[in-house]
Amino acid sequence: MVEDKQAKVKTAEAKDNVTPLRAPVKxxxxxxxxxxxxxxxxxxxxxxxxxxxxxxxxxILPGPKLDEEEE
Ligand SMILES: [Zn+2]
Incomplete structure (x- = not known):
């Protein structure tokens, strides 16, 4: 009788999957x-x-020009 041991498939656990999403910048x-x-x-x-x-x-923020009203 053949024991068919199921070879446990190593699930690629996403442990510490620390691939940086963005490369560090200065x-x-x-x-x-x-x-x-x-x-x-x-x-x-x-x-x-x-x-x-x-x-x-x-x-300097771009924006609508304000009328300078000096009264
Ligand atoms: Zn800094």
Missing amino acids: CPECGKPSQRAFYPFCSNRCRSLDLNRWLSGRY
């Missing part, structure tokens, strides 16, 4: 490799720095 703030959580920045700090720059108006 942090625009400090040049360190970016972290996925803060992409494209390296840290929350750098992300905040960038955001603050936006809020402080250093970046």
Whole structure:
């Protein structure tokens, strides 16, 4: 009698499938490799720095021209 042991097929478990979705880029703030959580920045700090720059108006946002009414 032949024992047909079922060879357990190794299921390709997707364990720690850490293929990066995006290649790390240099942090625009400090040049360190970016972290996925803060992409494209390296840290929350750098992300905040960038955001603050936006809020402080250093970046020029394209928008409708405002009529300067000086009264
Ligand atoms: Zn950084």
